[in-house]
Amino acid sequence: DVKVTQSSRYLVKRTGEKVFLECVQDMDHENMFWYRQDPGLGLRLIYFSYDVKMKEKGDIPEGYSVSREKKERFSLILESASTNQTSMYLCASSSGTMYRGNTEAFFGQGTRLTVV
Amino acid sequence: AQSVTQLGSHVSVSEGALVLLRCNYSSSVPPYLFWYVQYPNQGLQLLLKYTSAATLVKGINGFEAEFKKSETSFHLTKPSAHMSDAAEYFCAGGYQKVTFGTGTKLQVIP
Numbered sequence: 001d002v003k004v005t006q007s008s009r010y011l012v013k014r015t016g017e018k019v020f021l022e023c024v025q026d027m028d029h030e031n032m033f034w035y036r037q038d039p040g041l042g043l044r045l046i047y048f049s050y051d052v053k054m055k056e057k058g059d060i061p062e063g064y065s066v067s068r069e070k071k072e073r074f075s076l077i078l079e080s081a082s083t084n085q086t087s088m089y090l091c092a093s094s095s096g097t098m099y100r101g102n103t104e105a106f107f108g109q110g111t112r113l114t115v116v
Numbered sequence: 117a118q119s120v121t122q123l124g125s126h127v128s129v130s131e132g133a134l135v136l137l138r139c140n141y142s143s144s145v146p147p148y149l150f151w152y153v154q155y156p157n158q159g160l161q162l163l164l165k166y167t168s169a170a171t172l173v174k175g176i177n178g179f180e181a182e183f184k185k186s187e188t189s190f191h192l193t194k195p196s197a198h199m200s201d202a203a204e205y206f207c208a209g210g211y212q213k214v215t216f217g218t219g220t221k222l223q224v225i226p
Contacts (some may be wrong), residue, residue, distance in 0.1 A: 004159070033214075035216075040125065040218060041218060042122075042206060042216045042217055042218035042219045043160075043206065043216040044216075045214075045215075090159055090160070092159075092160075104150065104162040104165055105160075105162075105214065107152075107159030107160040107161070108159050109157075109158060109159045110157075110158075110159050
């Protein structure tokens with residue numbers, strides 16, 4: 001089975017802290033994604049990566065950055081956490097070349113981040 | 117811009133009744149469409165996907181969806197709801213980037 005593992009299920013951080021959310025997939029997938037999920041807003045894409053060291057902005061990249069140094073690992077970084085970044089964060093991966101959207105995404109369990 | 121729209125943020129059905137969850141896509145979305153399910157405190161998992169091979173797509177747990185180009189719709193159905201179907205359902209579509217709908221929470225009443 002494909003496994004996408006997020007390092008933490010729950011995190012509580014203070015305003016202004018630098019926060020790292022880690023995601024690892026074990027299926028050699030080319031594509032990896034970070035979404036945030038908020039009630040009534042569904043999933044919104046923050047960043048995605050289609051290869052090692054490659055990244056592209058999604059719909060809401062402000063306040064976030066990402067790192068993909070190895071194919072299996074995709075990190076989301078909150079440079080200076082703010083209370084409006086309190087949310088559920090979901091990592092996903094998928095196979096295929098960048099321009100083929102017909103492959104399913106496999107999701108991690110999510111990290112519920114609270115910024116106080 | 118591509119987008120998908122889910123009609124109804126909450127749907128309640130009685131156990132054994134028909135489940136119908138609605139999804140419409142914008143005309144610019146290519147025919148790669150998905151339905152995902154999210155159970156409480158879990159990530160999303162794929163229910164089914166449409167990739168133009170057939171307009172009626174069967175998925176897991178008895179769900180199916182029909183692609184209707186004339187209506188730009190991809191509604192999800194299940195003939196008989198079960199208590200275990202209570203979850204949030206997301207329609208998604210995309211090419212390079214997948215766009216998700218805002219989700220529909222399904223409540224099943226015993």
